[in-house]
Amino acid sequence: MTSLPLAQKATGWFFQPVALGRVAAMRFLAGAFIWVDWWWYMPWILGHRHVPGELYQPLFIARILPVFPVPNHSIVVGTLVVLLAASIPMMFNKAPRLFGWIVAAAYFEWMIIAMSYGKVDHGKFGFLILLFLLPTMPKARWGDRRNLSEHVGWGFNLVQIGVICTYFFAAWAKIRYGGWEWVNSATMTWAIIRRGTEYSTWLLDYPWLLRLSQWGMVGFELLSPVVMFVAAKRLKYGIVAFFYLFHLTVFLAVEISFLPHMVAMACFLPLERIDPRDLIRRAPELPGRIRRKLQARNGIPGPRRREDTAKAAEPTS
Amino acid sequence: MAHPCHTLAVDTQYAKVRPAGRAVRITISMVVLALVTATTFWGGDDFFPFAPFKMYSFSKELDGWAGSTRVEAVNEEGERFSLTEAATGFRRAELEGQKSRFVEDPTLLEYIAQAYENTNPDKPEIVTVEIIERRYRLEDGHQTGEVTEIVEATYTREGADA
Numbered sequence: 001m002t003s004l005p006l007a008q009k010a011t012g013w014f015f016q017p018v019a020l021g022r023v024a025a026m027r028f029l030a031g032a033f034i035w036v037d038w039w040w041y042m043p044w045i046l047g048h049r050h051v052p053g054e055l056y057q058p059l060f061i062a063r064i065l066p067v068f069p070v071p072n073h074s075i076v077v078g079t080l081v082v083l084l085a086a087s088i089p090m091m092f093n094k095a096p097r098l099f100g101w102i103v104a105a106a107y108f109e110w111m112i113i114a115m116s117y118g119k120v121d122h123g124k125f126g127f128l129i130l131l132f133l134l135p136t137m138p139k140a141r142w143g144d145r146r147n148l149s150e151h152v153g154w155g156f157n158l159v160q161i162g163v164i165c166t167y168f169f170a171a172w173a174k175i176r177y178g179g180w181e182w183v184n185s186a187t188m189t190w191a192i193i194r195r196g197t198e199y200s201t202w203l204l205d206y207p208w209l210l211r212l213s214q215w216g217m218v219g220f221e222l223l224s225p226v227v228m229f230v231a232a233k234r235l236k237y238g239i240v241a242f243f244y245l246f247h248l249t250v251f252l253a254v255e256i257s258f259l260p261h262m263v264a265m266a267c268f269l270p271l272e273r274i275d276p277r278d279l280i281r282r283a284p285e286l287p288g289r290i291r292r293k294l295q296a297r298n299g300i301p302g303p304r305r306r307e308d309t310a311k312a313a314e315p316t317s
Numbered sequence: 318m319a320h321p322c323h324t325l326a327v328d329t330q331y332a333k334v335r336p337a338g339r340a341v342r343i344t345i346s347m348v349v350l351a352l353v354t355a356t357t358f359w360g361g362d363d364f365f366p367f368a369p370f371k372m373y374s375f376s377k378e379l380d381g382w383a384g385s386t387r388v389e390a391v392n393e394e395g396e397r398f399s400l401t402e403a404a405t406g407f408r409r410a411e412l413e414g415q416k417s418r419f420v421e422d423p424t425l426l427e428y429i430a431q432a433y434e435n436t437n438p439d440k441p442e443i444v445t446v447e448i449i450e451r452r453y454r455l456e457d458g459h460q461t462g463e464v465t466e467i468v469e470a471t472y473t474r475e476g477a478d479a
Contacts, residue, residue: 011339014342015339015342047402047403047405047406048406048407050405050436051405051406052431052432054428055407055428055429055432057415059362059365061365111365115362117408117411118410118411118412118413118415119410119411119413119414120362120365122368123370123372124366125367128366129349147330149332154346158349162353165350165353166370169357169369170372172369173357174371186383189455189460204459204460207459
Protein backbone atom coordinates (compact mmCIF):
# COMPACT_ATOMS: atom_id res chain seq x y z
CA MET A 1 0.00 0.00 0.00
CA THR A 2 1.93 2.95 -1.27
CA SER A 3 -1.00 5.17 -2.19
CA LEU A 4 -1.65 8.36 -0.28
CA PRO A 5 -4.24 8.36 2.50
CA LEU A 6 -6.35 10.88 0.58
CA ALA A 7 -6.36 8.72 -2.54
CA GLN A 8 -7.28 5.73 -0.38
CA LYS A 9 -10.15 7.66 1.09
CA ALA A 10 -11.34 8.73 -2.37
CA THR A 11 -11.23 5.19 -3.77
CA GLY A 12 -12.78 3.90 -0.56
CA TRP A 13 -15.88 5.98 -1.38
CA PHE A 14 -16.58 3.66 -4.31
CA PHE A 15 -16.19 0.51 -2.21
CA GLN A 16 -18.14 1.08 1.00
CA PRO A 17 -19.02 -2.47 2.04
CA VAL A 18 -22.65 -3.54 1.88
CA ALA A 19 -24.23 -6.60 3.52
CA LEU A 20 -25.20 -9.36 1.09
CA GLY A 21 -28.80 -9.43 2.33
CA ARG A 22 -29.43 -6.24 0.38
CA VAL A 23 -28.58 -8.04 -2.88
CA ALA A 24 -31.31 -10.63 -2.29
CA ALA A 25 -33.83 -7.89 -1.53
CA MET A 26 -32.89 -5.83 -4.60
CA ARG A 27 -33.11 -8.89 -6.86
CA PHE A 28 -36.61 -9.50 -5.59
CA LEU A 29 -37.66 -5.87 -6.05
CA ALA A 30 -36.19 -5.65 -9.56
CA GLY A 31 -37.98 -8.83 -10.65
CA ALA A 32 -41.21 -7.72 -9.00
CA PHE A 33 -41.10 -4.41 -10.87
CA ILE A 34 -40.60 -6.23 -14.18
CA TRP A 35 -43.82 -8.13 -13.48
CA VAL A 36 -45.65 -4.89 -12.77
CA ASP A 37 -44.06 -2.98 -15.62
CA TRP A 38 -45.46 -4.76 -18.68
CA TRP A 39 -49.15 -4.75 -17.75
CA TRP A 40 -49.47 -1.74 -15.45
CA TYR A 41 -46.55 0.70 -15.57
CA MET A 42 -45.84 0.69 -19.30
CA PRO A 43 -48.50 -1.51 -20.91
CA TRP A 44 -48.14 0.45 -24.14
CA ILE A 45 -44.78 -1.23 -24.85
CA LEU A 46 -46.60 -4.46 -25.64
CA GLY A 47 -48.91 -2.36 -27.85
CA HIS A 48 -45.96 -1.79 -30.17
CA ARG A 49 -46.40 -5.34 -31.46
CA HIS A 50 -49.15 -3.97 -33.71
CA VAL A 51 -47.26 -0.91 -34.97
CA PRO A 52 -45.83 -1.26 -38.51
CA GLY A 53 -42.03 -1.23 -38.80
CA GLU A 54 -42.23 1.94 -40.92
CA LEU A 55 -42.87 3.91 -37.74
CA TYR A 56 -39.80 2.42 -36.00
CA GLN A 57 -37.02 5.00 -35.66
CA PRO A 58 -33.83 3.20 -34.53
CA LEU A 59 -31.82 4.84 -31.76
CA PHE A 60 -28.10 5.54 -31.99
CA ILE A 61 -27.19 2.32 -30.18
CA ALA A 62 -29.34 0.24 -32.54
CA ARG A 63 -27.72 1.90 -35.56
CA ILE A 64 -24.15 1.16 -34.44
CA LEU A 65 -24.86 -2.30 -32.97
CA PRO A 66 -26.69 -4.32 -35.63
CA VAL A 67 -28.12 -6.76 -33.09
CA PHE A 68 -31.48 -5.10 -32.61
CA PRO A 69 -34.02 -6.17 -35.25
CA VAL A 70 -36.95 -4.02 -36.37
CA PRO A 71 -39.64 -5.05 -33.89
CA ASN A 72 -42.57 -7.09 -35.13
CA HIS A 73 -45.27 -9.09 -33.44
CA SER A 74 -43.15 -12.15 -32.58
CA ILE A 75 -40.07 -10.15 -31.50
CA VAL A 76 -42.10 -8.02 -29.10
CA VAL A 77 -44.01 -10.94 -27.61
CA GLY A 78 -40.92 -13.19 -27.54
CA THR A 79 -38.82 -10.61 -25.70
CA LEU A 80 -41.52 -10.23 -23.08
CA VAL A 81 -41.83 -13.99 -22.58
CA VAL A 82 -38.05 -14.41 -22.12
CA LEU A 83 -37.94 -11.42 -19.78
CA LEU A 84 -40.76 -12.64 -17.55
CA ALA A 85 -39.55 -16.24 -17.51
CA ALA A 86 -35.99 -15.29 -16.52
CA SER A 87 -37.07 -12.80 -13.89
CA ILE A 88 -38.72 -15.45 -11.70
CA PRO A 89 -35.60 -17.49 -10.84
CA MET A 90 -33.70 -14.21 -10.41
CA MET A 91 -36.29 -13.00 -7.88
CA PHE A 92 -36.12 -16.20 -5.88
CA ASN A 93 -32.37 -16.69 -5.96
CA LYS A 94 -32.12 -19.64 -8.32
CA ALA A 95 -28.93 -19.22 -10.38
CA PRO A 96 -29.44 -15.48 -9.93
CA ARG A 97 -26.33 -14.44 -11.84
CA LEU A 98 -27.13 -16.41 -15.00
CA PHE A 99 -30.78 -15.35 -15.00
CA GLY A 100 -29.74 -11.83 -14.02
CA TRP A 101 -27.77 -11.49 -17.25
CA ILE A 102 -30.70 -12.83 -19.28
CA VAL A 103 -33.05 -10.37 -17.57
CA ALA A 104 -30.66 -7.46 -18.17
CA ALA A 105 -30.28 -8.27 -21.87
CA ALA A 106 -34.00 -8.93 -22.42
CA TYR A 107 -34.98 -5.78 -20.57
CA PHE A 108 -32.57 -3.75 -22.65
CA GLU A 109 -34.19 -5.09 -25.81
CA TRP A 110 -37.59 -4.34 -24.25
CA MET A 111 -36.44 -0.72 -23.79
CA ILE A 112 -35.29 -0.55 -27.41
CA ILE A 113 -38.78 -1.69 -28.43
CA ALA A 114 -40.28 0.93 -26.14
CA MET A 115 -38.19 3.98 -27.00
CA SER A 116 -37.72 3.71 -30.76
CA TYR A 117 -41.01 5.19 -32.00
CA GLY A 118 -40.45 8.90 -31.55
CA LYS A 119 -40.54 9.26 -27.79
CA VAL A 120 -37.87 8.42 -25.26
CA ASP A 121 -38.95 8.19 -21.64
CA HIS A 122 -36.52 8.96 -18.90
CA GLY A 123 -36.34 7.81 -15.33
CA LYS A 124 -35.28 4.23 -16.03
CA PHE A 125 -31.56 5.01 -16.07
CA GLY A 126 -30.91 3.90 -12.49
CA PHE A 127 -33.02 0.78 -12.98
CA LEU A 128 -31.10 -0.25 -16.10
CA ILE A 129 -27.81 0.17 -14.24
CA LEU A 130 -29.25 -1.93 -11.43
CA LEU A 131 -30.21 -4.74 -13.81
CA PHE A 132 -26.72 -4.82 -15.32
CA LEU A 133 -24.98 -4.78 -11.93
CA LEU A 134 -27.09 -7.34 -10.06
CA PRO A 135 -25.58 -10.23 -12.07
CA THR A 136 -22.09 -9.12 -11.00
CA MET A 137 -23.05 -9.68 -7.36
CA PRO A 138 -22.84 -13.02 -5.56
CA LYS A 139 -25.74 -15.25 -4.65
CA ALA A 140 -27.21 -13.95 -1.42
CA ARG A 141 -29.70 -14.79 1.32
CA TRP A 142 -32.38 -12.45 2.63
CA GLY A 143 -31.49 -10.94 5.96
CA ASP A 144 -27.77 -11.66 5.65
CA ARG A 145 -26.23 -8.82 7.64
CA ARG A 146 -23.02 -10.60 8.53
CA ASN A 147 -21.30 -11.05 5.21
CA LEU A 148 -20.07 -7.74 3.86
CA SER A 149 -18.75 -7.17 0.37
CA GLU A 150 -16.94 -4.33 -1.32
CA HIS A 151 -17.94 -5.73 -4.72
CA VAL A 152 -21.59 -5.26 -3.81
CA GLY A 153 -20.78 -1.87 -2.31
CA TRP A 154 -19.28 -0.73 -5.59
CA GLY A 155 -22.29 -2.00 -7.56
CA PHE A 156 -24.85 -0.23 -5.42
CA ASN A 157 -22.68 2.89 -5.36
CA LEU A 158 -22.90 2.98 -9.16
CA VAL A 159 -26.67 2.43 -9.07
CA GLN A 160 -26.90 5.32 -6.62
CA ILE A 161 -24.78 7.47 -8.91
CA GLY A 162 -27.28 6.66 -11.68
CA VAL A 163 -30.25 7.54 -9.48
CA ILE A 164 -28.74 10.84 -8.36
CA CYS A 165 -27.62 11.71 -11.88
CA THR A 166 -31.25 11.37 -12.93
CA TYR A 167 -32.13 14.19 -10.53
CA PHE A 168 -29.06 16.35 -10.94
CA PHE A 169 -28.94 16.19 -14.71
CA ALA A 170 -32.71 16.65 -14.95
CA ALA A 171 -32.11 20.10 -13.47
CA TRP A 172 -29.30 20.59 -15.94
CA ALA A 173 -31.53 19.58 -18.85
CA LYS A 174 -34.14 22.10 -17.74
CA ILE A 175 -31.52 24.84 -17.89
CA ARG A 176 -30.25 23.57 -21.24
CA TYR A 177 -33.64 23.24 -22.94
CA GLY A 178 -35.84 25.57 -20.96
CA GLY A 179 -33.23 28.15 -20.02
CA TRP A 180 -32.96 29.75 -16.61
CA GLU A 181 -36.48 31.12 -17.10
CA TRP A 182 -37.81 27.54 -16.77
CA VAL A 183 -38.40 28.09 -13.06
CA ASN A 184 -40.78 30.96 -13.84
CA SER A 185 -42.41 29.40 -16.89
CA ALA A 186 -45.82 27.74 -17.23
CA THR A 187 -44.43 24.20 -17.51
CA MET A 188 -46.35 22.85 -14.51
CA THR A 189 -49.53 24.57 -15.74
CA TRP A 190 -49.03 22.84 -19.06
CA ALA A 191 -48.35 19.50 -17.34
CA ILE A 192 -51.52 19.77 -15.25
CA ILE A 193 -53.62 20.80 -18.26
CA ARG A 194 -52.35 17.69 -20.02
CA ARG A 195 -52.55 15.19 -17.20
CA GLY A 196 -53.84 16.81 -14.06
CA THR A 197 -55.81 14.87 -11.43
CA GLU A 198 -58.48 15.80 -8.91
CA TYR A 199 -55.64 16.52 -6.49
CA SER A 200 -53.94 19.03 -8.75
CA THR A 201 -56.34 20.80 -11.14
CA TRP A 202 -57.25 23.34 -8.43
CA LEU A 203 -53.61 24.47 -8.64
CA LEU A 204 -54.32 25.96 -12.07
CA ASP A 205 -55.99 28.85 -10.24
CA TYR A 206 -52.77 29.56 -8.35
CA PRO A 207 -50.03 29.86 -10.99
CA TRP A 208 -47.62 31.41 -8.46
CA LEU A 209 -47.79 28.21 -6.40
CA LEU A 210 -46.88 26.17 -9.47
CA ARG A 211 -43.99 28.51 -10.17
CA LEU A 212 -42.83 28.11 -6.58
CA SER A 213 -42.92 24.32 -6.99
CA GLN A 214 -40.68 24.68 -10.05
CA TRP A 215 -38.12 26.58 -7.98
CA GLY A 216 -38.33 23.89 -5.32
CA MET A 217 -37.82 21.11 -7.86
CA VAL A 218 -34.74 22.62 -9.44
CA GLY A 219 -33.34 23.39 -5.99
CA PHE A 220 -33.71 19.85 -4.71
CA GLU A 221 -32.44 18.32 -7.93
CA LEU A 222 -29.27 20.41 -7.84
CA LEU A 223 -28.73 19.59 -4.16
CA SER A 224 -29.49 15.85 -4.50
CA PRO A 225 -25.82 14.73 -4.84
CA VAL A 226 -25.38 15.65 -1.18
CA VAL A 227 -26.96 12.31 -0.27
CA MET A 228 -23.93 10.50 -1.71
CA PHE A 229 -21.59 12.15 0.77
CA VAL A 230 -23.66 12.11 3.94
CA ALA A 231 -22.09 9.89 6.58
CA ALA A 232 -24.86 10.09 9.17
CA LYS A 233 -27.24 7.23 8.35
CA ARG A 234 -30.38 8.83 9.72
CA LEU A 235 -29.81 11.95 7.64
CA LYS A 236 -29.16 9.82 4.57
CA TYR A 237 -32.36 7.79 5.04
CA GLY A 238 -34.21 11.04 5.72
CA ILE A 239 -33.08 12.50 2.40
CA VAL A 240 -34.06 9.30 0.59
CA ALA A 241 -37.47 9.43 2.30
CA PHE A 242 -37.83 12.99 1.00
CA PHE A 243 -37.14 11.75 -2.54
CA TYR A 244 -39.86 9.12 -2.14
CA LEU A 245 -42.29 11.75 -0.86
CA PHE A 246 -41.46 13.97 -3.83
CA HIS A 247 -42.41 11.13 -6.19
CA LEU A 248 -45.63 10.52 -4.26
CA THR A 249 -46.57 14.19 -4.68
CA VAL A 250 -45.74 14.20 -8.38
CA PHE A 251 -47.77 11.01 -8.82
CA LEU A 252 -50.81 12.54 -7.14
CA ALA A 253 -50.47 15.72 -9.21
CA VAL A 254 -49.80 14.43 -12.73
CA GLU A 255 -49.79 10.62 -12.40
CA ILE A 256 -46.15 10.20 -13.29
CA SER A 257 -44.66 7.74 -10.83
CA PHE A 258 -41.05 6.97 -11.83
CA LEU A 259 -41.57 3.55 -10.29
CA PRO A 260 -38.42 1.90 -11.72
CA HIS A 261 -36.37 4.83 -10.47
CA MET A 262 -37.87 4.31 -7.01
CA VAL A 263 -37.00 0.61 -7.16
CA ALA A 264 -33.37 1.42 -8.00
CA MET A 265 -33.28 4.04 -5.24
CA ALA A 266 -34.18 1.37 -2.67
CA CYS A 267 -30.52 0.29 -2.64
CA PHE A 268 -29.82 3.34 -0.47
CA LEU A 269 -31.82 1.64 2.29
CA PRO A 270 -30.64 -1.09 4.69
CA LEU A 271 -32.81 -3.78 3.13
CA GLU A 272 -30.52 -6.45 4.60
CA ARG A 273 -32.47 -5.95 7.82
CA ILE A 274 -35.51 -7.55 6.19
CA ASP A 275 -35.76 -11.30 6.54
CA PRO A 276 -39.13 -12.51 5.24
CA ARG A 277 -38.78 -15.96 6.82
CA ASP A 278 -38.07 -14.44 10.16
CA LEU A 279 -40.98 -12.03 9.77
CA ILE A 280 -43.39 -14.86 8.91
CA ARG A 281 -42.11 -17.03 11.76
CA ARG A 282 -42.58 -14.23 14.23
CA ALA A 283 -45.88 -12.95 12.84
CA PRO A 284 -48.12 -14.88 15.30
CA GLU A 285 -46.32 -13.45 18.29
CA LEU A 286 -46.25 -9.94 16.84
CA PRO A 287 -49.21 -8.55 18.86
CA GLY A 288 -47.62 -9.86 22.04
CA ARG A 289 -44.27 -8.32 21.17
CA ILE A 290 -45.83 -4.96 20.44
CA ARG A 291 -47.71 -5.14 23.76
CA ARG A 292 -44.52 -6.01 25.64
CA LYS A 293 -42.66 -3.20 23.90
CA LEU A 294 -45.37 -0.71 24.81
CA GLN A 295 -45.44 -1.99 28.39
CA ALA A 296 -41.67 -1.69 28.57
CA ARG A 297 -41.86 1.80 27.17
CA ASN A 298 -44.52 2.80 29.68
CA GLY A 299 -42.78 0.96 32.49
CA ILE A 300 -39.16 2.01 32.30
CA PRO A 301 -39.12 5.76 31.78
CA GLY A 302 -42.04 6.22 34.17
CA PRO A 303 -40.27 5.66 37.53
CA ARG A 304 -37.22 7.51 36.24
CA ARG A 305 -39.29 10.52 35.45
CA ARG A 306 -40.75 10.37 38.93
CA GLU A 307 -37.23 10.15 40.35
CA ASP A 308 -36.14 13.11 38.27
CA THR A 309 -39.04 15.24 39.34
CA ALA A 310 -38.52 14.19 42.93
CA LYS A 311 -34.85 15.12 42.78
CA ALA A 312 -35.63 18.39 41.06
CA ALA A 313 -38.28 19.16 43.60
CA GLU A 314 -36.01 18.89 46.62
CA PRO A 315 -33.70 21.85 46.13
CA THR A 316 -36.48 24.21 45.10
CA SER A 317 -38.67 23.41 48.08
CA MET B 318 -15.60 6.36 16.85
CA ALA B 319 -18.24 7.49 19.24
CA HIS B 320 -19.69 4.02 19.68
CA PRO B 321 -17.56 1.04 20.61
CA CYS B 322 -17.75 -1.46 17.75
CA HIS B 323 -19.16 -4.87 18.42
CA THR B 324 -16.59 -7.56 18.00
CA LEU B 325 -17.20 -9.31 14.69
CA ALA B 326 -18.61 -12.80 14.80
CA VAL B 327 -16.23 -15.54 13.72
CA ASP B 328 -18.23 -16.60 10.64
CA THR B 329 -18.46 -13.07 9.29
CA GLN B 330 -16.79 -12.54 5.96
CA TYR B 331 -15.53 -9.36 4.48
CA ALA B 332 -14.92 -9.54 0.71
CA LYS B 333 -12.31 -7.06 -0.40
CA VAL B 334 -11.81 -5.92 -3.99
CA ARG B 335 -8.20 -6.36 -5.10
CA PRO B 336 -6.26 -3.36 -6.45
CA ALA B 337 -6.61 -4.37 -10.13
CA GLY B 338 -10.34 -4.92 -9.65
CA ARG B 339 -10.58 -1.55 -7.96
CA ALA B 340 -8.98 0.19 -10.92
CA VAL B 341 -11.33 -1.52 -13.39
CA ARG B 342 -14.41 -0.74 -11.32
CA ILE B 343 -13.53 2.90 -10.74
CA THR B 344 -12.96 3.24 -14.47
CA ILE B 345 -16.42 1.80 -15.19
CA SER B 346 -18.03 4.22 -12.75
CA MET B 347 -16.18 7.14 -14.29
CA VAL B 348 -17.11 6.12 -17.85
CA VAL B 349 -20.80 5.90 -16.92
CA LEU B 350 -20.58 9.29 -15.25
CA ALA B 351 -18.72 10.77 -18.23
CA LEU B 352 -21.28 9.42 -20.73
CA VAL B 353 -24.25 10.69 -18.79
CA THR B 354 -22.60 14.09 -18.36
CA ALA B 355 -21.62 14.36 -22.02
CA THR B 356 -25.06 13.38 -23.31
CA THR B 357 -26.70 15.83 -20.93
CA PHE B 358 -24.61 18.69 -22.30
CA TRP B 359 -24.43 17.77 -25.97
CA GLY B 360 -26.55 14.70 -26.63
CA GLY B 361 -30.17 14.08 -27.48
CA ASP B 362 -32.80 11.40 -26.92
CA ASP B 363 -31.05 9.39 -29.60
CA PHE B 364 -28.38 8.35 -27.08
CA PHE B 365 -30.77 6.40 -24.87
CA PRO B 366 -30.12 4.95 -22.27
CA PHE B 367 -27.69 7.83 -21.88
CA ALA B 368 -29.63 10.94 -22.68
CA PRO B 369 -30.47 14.33 -21.29
CA PHE B 370 -33.14 13.66 -18.66
CA LYS B 371 -35.41 16.28 -20.11
CA MET B 372 -38.79 15.32 -18.72
CA TYR B 373 -40.80 18.53 -18.70
CA SER B 374 -37.67 20.59 -19.27
CA PHE B 375 -39.13 23.03 -21.80
CA SER B 376 -40.16 26.47 -20.69
CA LYS B 377 -43.78 27.11 -21.40
CA GLU B 378 -44.70 30.70 -22.05
CA LEU B 379 -47.00 32.24 -19.47
CA ASP B 380 -48.67 34.04 -22.36
CA GLY B 381 -49.32 31.93 -25.40
CA TRP B 382 -50.80 28.60 -26.39
CA ALA B 383 -50.58 25.23 -24.62
CA GLY B 384 -51.14 22.52 -27.20
CA SER B 385 -52.53 19.03 -26.99
CA THR B 386 -52.32 16.73 -30.01
CA ARG B 387 -54.60 13.85 -30.92
CA VAL B 388 -55.34 11.63 -33.89
CA GLU B 389 -58.84 11.13 -35.21
CA ALA B 390 -60.05 8.62 -37.73
CA VAL B 391 -63.11 8.07 -39.88
CA ASN B 392 -64.00 4.48 -40.70
CA GLU B 393 -65.83 2.93 -43.66
CA GLU B 394 -69.15 3.49 -41.92
CA GLY B 395 -68.48 7.20 -41.56
CA GLU B 396 -67.96 7.07 -37.80
CA ARG B 397 -65.42 9.55 -36.43
CA PHE B 398 -63.42 8.58 -33.35
CA SER B 399 -60.16 9.22 -31.55
CA LEU B 400 -57.22 6.91 -32.28
CA THR B 401 -56.03 6.51 -28.73
CA GLU B 402 -52.99 4.64 -27.51
CA ALA B 403 -55.20 1.71 -26.55
CA ALA B 404 -56.67 1.57 -30.05
CA THR B 405 -53.37 1.55 -31.97
CA GLY B 406 -50.44 0.82 -29.65
CA PHE B 407 -48.95 4.10 -30.86
CA ARG B 408 -48.71 6.77 -28.15
CA ARG B 409 -49.64 10.43 -28.31
CA ALA B 410 -46.10 11.39 -27.34
CA GLU B 411 -44.74 9.21 -30.14
CA LEU B 412 -47.07 10.92 -32.56
CA GLU B 413 -45.83 14.29 -31.33
CA GLY B 414 -42.24 13.08 -31.64
CA GLN B 415 -42.74 12.10 -35.28
CA LYS B 416 -45.22 14.87 -36.09
CA SER B 417 -42.87 16.69 -38.46
CA ARG B 418 -42.59 13.47 -40.49
CA PHE B 419 -46.37 13.15 -40.70
CA VAL B 420 -46.87 16.81 -41.61
CA GLU B 421 -44.24 16.52 -44.34
CA ASP B 422 -45.62 13.26 -45.71
CA PRO B 423 -49.24 12.66 -44.60
CA THR B 424 -49.32 9.29 -46.40
CA LEU B 425 -47.34 7.93 -43.42
CA LEU B 426 -50.58 8.22 -41.46
CA GLU B 427 -51.62 5.07 -43.28
CA TYR B 428 -49.34 3.14 -40.90
CA ILE B 429 -51.32 4.42 -37.94
CA ALA B 430 -54.44 3.12 -39.65
CA GLN B 431 -52.63 -0.21 -40.10
CA ALA B 432 -51.68 -0.28 -36.42
CA TYR B 433 -55.37 0.23 -35.60
CA GLU B 434 -56.44 -2.55 -37.92
CA ASN B 435 -53.77 -4.91 -36.51
CA THR B 436 -55.01 -4.14 -33.00
CA ASN B 437 -58.70 -4.39 -33.91
CA PRO B 438 -58.98 -6.89 -36.76
CA ASP B 439 -62.76 -7.21 -36.35
CA LYS B 440 -63.62 -3.50 -36.54
CA PRO B 441 -64.49 -1.62 -39.76
CA GLU B 442 -61.45 -0.35 -41.66
CA ILE B 443 -60.30 3.24 -41.53
CA VAL B 444 -60.51 5.54 -44.55
CA THR B 445 -59.31 8.86 -43.11
CA VAL B 446 -56.72 9.75 -40.46
CA GLU B 447 -56.19 13.28 -39.17
CA ILE B 448 -53.75 14.87 -36.73
CA ILE B 449 -55.52 17.59 -34.79
CA GLU B 450 -53.97 20.00 -32.35
CA ARG B 451 -56.12 21.70 -29.75
CA ARG B 452 -54.59 24.89 -28.38
CA TYR B 453 -55.49 26.52 -25.10
CA ARG B 454 -54.80 30.21 -24.72
CA LEU B 455 -52.80 31.15 -21.60
CA GLU B 456 -52.41 34.60 -20.15
CA ASP B 457 -50.04 35.06 -17.24
CA GLY B 458 -50.21 31.31 -16.65
CA HIS B 459 -54.03 31.29 -16.43
CA GLN B 460 -56.26 29.51 -18.91
CA THR B 461 -58.39 32.13 -20.63
CA GLY B 462 -60.90 29.62 -21.92
CA GLU B 463 -60.04 30.45 -25.51
CA VAL B 464 -59.51 27.23 -27.48
CA THR B 465 -58.73 26.64 -31.14
CA GLU B 466 -58.32 23.46 -33.14
CA ILE B 467 -56.06 22.98 -36.14
CA VAL B 468 -55.90 19.99 -38.48
CA GLU B 469 -52.20 19.52 -39.09
CA ALA B 470 -52.16 16.53 -41.44
CA THR B 471 -54.78 14.49 -43.26
CA TYR B 472 -54.60 11.18 -45.05
CA THR B 473 -57.44 9.58 -46.98
CA ARG B 474 -57.13 6.10 -48.40
CA GLU B 475 -57.05 6.13 -52.20
CA GLY B 476 -60.26 5.21 -53.92
CA ALA B 477 -62.23 5.80 -50.75
CA ASP B 478 -64.93 8.43 -50.70
CA ALA B 479 -67.18 7.20 -47.99
